[in-house]
Amino acid sequence: MPTEAAELVFDEATKVYPGREGAAVHELSLTVPAGEICVLVGPSGGGKTTALKLVNRLIPLTSGDIRIDGASILELDVVELRRSIGYVIQQVGLFPHYTVEGNIGVVPRLYGESRSWIKTRSAELLELVGLDQSYAKRFPAQLSGGERQRVGLARALAANPPLMLMDEPFGAIDPIVRTRLQDEFLRLHREVRKTVVFVTHDIDEAIKVGDRIAILREGGRLAQYDTPERILDRPVDEFVADFVGRDRALKALALRTLGELKLGDGAGDGLPRLPGETTLRDALALLVAERQDALVVTDADGASLGVVTREDLLR
Amino acid sequence: MNGARLAGGGGVVIPHFHKPSACLLHNGWLCFDWVRQHWGDTLQPDLIQHIKLTLLAVGIGFVIAFALALLGFRFRLLNPPLGLFTDFLYTIPSLALFVLLIPVTGPTVTTIEIALVSYTLFILYRNILTGLSAVPADVLESARGMGLTRTQTFMRVELPLAAPAILAGLRVATVSTISIGTVAALLIAYGLGQPIFDALQTPDIFRTELVVAGGLAILLALVADGLLALVARALTPWSRLR
Numbered sequence: 029m030p031t032e033a034a035e036l037v038f039d040e041a042t043k044v045y046p047g048r049e050g051a052a053v054h055e056l057s058l059t060v061p062a063g064e065i066c067v068l069v070g071p072s073g074g075g076k077t078t079a080l081k082l083v084n085r086l087i088p089l090t091s092g093d094i095r096i097d098g099a100s101i102l103e104l105d106v107v108e109l110r111r112s113i114g115y116v117i118q119q120v121g122l123f124p125h126y127t128v129e130g131n132i133g134v135v136p137r138l139y140g141e142s143r144s145w146i147k148t149r150s151a152e153l154l155e156l157v158g159l160d161q162s163y164a165k166r167f168p169a170q171l172s173g174g175e176r177q178r179v180g181l182a183r184a185l186a187a188n189p190p191l192m193l194m195d196e197p198f199g200a201i202d203p204i205v206r207t208r209l210q211d212e213f214l215r216l217h218r219e220v221r222k223t224v225v226f227v228t229h230d231i232d233e234a235i236k237v238g239d240r241i242a243i244l245r246e247g248g249r250l251a252q253y254d255t256p257e258r259i260l261d262r263p264v265d266e267f268v269a270d271f272v273g274r275d276r277a278l279k280a281l282a283l284r285t286l287g288e289l290k291l292g293d294g295a296g297d298g299l300p301r302l303p304g305e306t307t308l309r310d311a312l313a314l315l316v317a318e319r320q321d322a323l324v325v326t327d328a329d330g331a332s333l334g335v336v337t338r339e340d341l342l343r
Numbered sequence: 344m345n346g347a348r349l350a351g352g353g354g355v356v357i358p359h360f361h362k363p364s365a366c367l368l369h370n371g372w373l374c375f376d377w378v379r380q381h382w383g384d385t386l387q388p389d390l391i392q393h394i395k396l397t398l399l400a401v402g403i404g405f406v407i408a409f410a411l412a413l414l415g416f417r418f419r420l421l422n423p424p425l426g427l428f429t430d431f432l433y434t435i436p437s438l439a440l441f442v443l444l445i446p447v448t449g450p451t452v453t454t455i456e457i458a459l460v461s462y463t464l465f466i467l468y469r470n471i472l473t474g475l476s477a478v479p480a481d482v483l484e485s486a487r488g489m490g491l492t493r494t495q496t497f498m499r500v501e502l503p504l505a506a507p508a509i510l511a512g513l514r515v516a517t518v519s520t521i522s523i524g525t526v527a528a529l530l531i532a533y534g535l536g537q538p539i540f541d542a543l544q545t546p547d548i549f550r551t552e553l554v555v556a557g558g559l560a561i562l563l564a565l566v567a568d569g570l571l572a573l574v575a576r577a578l579t580p581w582s583r584l585r
Contacts, residue, residue: 084488086484086487086488107490107491107492108490109490110487110488110489110490111489111490112490113488115485115488115489117481117484117485117488119479119481120481120485121479121481121482121483121484121485121486121488122482122485123482123485123486123499123500123504124479124482124504124581125503125504125506125579125581125582126581134489134491135489135490138489138490138491138495167580167581167584169581169584170584180485183489193488
């Protein structure tokens with residue numbers, strides 16, 4: 029069974045659907061370093077999902093190549109290739125006639141793992157995705173949308189694949205649960221460190237989740253491939269600037285936390301207090317709301333660490 | 344026909360060993376003494392024949408319908424002609440089909456089975472195909488994406504998910520075969536249709552035999568339906584959840 033994270037390389041990957049004008053994905057070249065989350069984002073018609081499905085050959089390449097740890101996907105057996113890649117889709121696609129444990133065990137069973145191995149693995153994964161052990165024997169119809177997607181994630185991780193493909197995984201989930209799932213996914217990723225390709229149409233989700241963001245424009249052309257910070261800071265053209273939005277300066281603030289700033293001395297009596305993991309964006313929102321010019325940063329126990337001014341936030 | 348059977352000449356009933364009961368003399372609707380006397384020589388053997396008739400017809404019908412449905416499922420182009428074929432078989436009146444088959448297979452159980460099998464095809468073919476085609480697209484996509492082969496997808500996903508529809512089809516096919524099977528006695532002495540026709544052929548209609556034989560056919564249908572419903576519950580516990 030596969031392990032570790034793999035480097036993923038798109039090498040002029042192109043998809044042209046027969047009988048359709050223009051390419052769906054046009055000479056896409058980018059490298060996702062092992063263990064990083066690459067978000068494919070863009071307007072509809074940008075070919076994000078097509079690009080994702082090229083990787084596990086649900087859609088065949090027209091030309092170019094895609095390599096996983098240097099091995100071309102074209103030279104691998106297609107069934108073996110797919111088993112070695114975790115696949116998560118928006119509608120989840122759990123097997124309705126399998127229990128949660130059975131669903132998590134689908135790929136391990138293809139690898140010939142025993143029942144007891146699957147039981148243990150399923151228990152591990154349920155814990156990892158934040159579901160109680162009592163869920164193991166439930167059927168998908170007995171789960172909420174958010175719970176199903178957690179199981180979908182657990183299922184994709186079951187055989188410990190070096191690469192995960194996630195196609196708008198949180199797209200069908202209500203905003204509050206979506207935020208929680210994004211947070212938990214990031215926590216989970218810090219633990220398992222897979223290489224992830226993540227498709228979304230939501231730029232905020234892309235900024236939050238991605239180590240790198242690939243913005244695709246109409247016709248499947250890569251507009252910019254960069255870290256979230258650089259995309260917000262230096263969009264290469266009008267299209268990217270437009271797509272990330274006029275509030276990109278504010279969005280950039282959401283990428284950093286108070287704890288990362290250099291704190292000033294001072295008592296800060298009567299100033300608002302916020303923990304160090306608060307984003308600069310939230311901190312600024314508080315200052316605006318409270319009509320204050322500075323705030324006190326605290327540690328997890330509420331003890332003062334220092335003072336930050338509004339100018340510090342915006343620097 | 345059956346030597347032990349009561350000949351109802353002129354409504355006079357002559358049991359072998361006993362005096363006819365008052366019930367029989369008045370041609371009552373349900374005379375238990377007659378039932379008791381003729382359970383062993385008439386009713387039970389006819390019931391067993393009827394069960395065999397049904398099992399064989401539904402069994403063969405299922406195998407053929409399954410093969411046809413697989414063809415229709417795999418090659419969509421074959422679906423309309425196969426559907427039309429089973430439709431057509433179903434529209435032939437059962438008596439007409441028996442008569443049509445006599446020159447080929449004679450007045451035999453085979454003739455009856457051919458007719459009964461033809462009728463099950465319509466119901467079973469539709470249900471199997473509908474069940475297989477109703478598997479949600481996202482389930483199929485995740486199966487493919489996880490690296491299940493075509494055969495694995497069929498065996499582990501499509502077939503089990505089609506099971507509720509297939510079992511529902513089996514229930515309807517079984518019940519209707521039990522019912523149509525009684526008409527077979529017009530052709531040869533076989534199954535529960537036989538005592539029913541015997542009763543009808545006595546000049547003033549032997550009521551007890553009619554009621555008991557008809558009742559047995561109804562009971563058999565109910566029991567078969569109930570058993571299959573239990574099987575469905577046991578095999579597809581997930582299907583009742585939504």
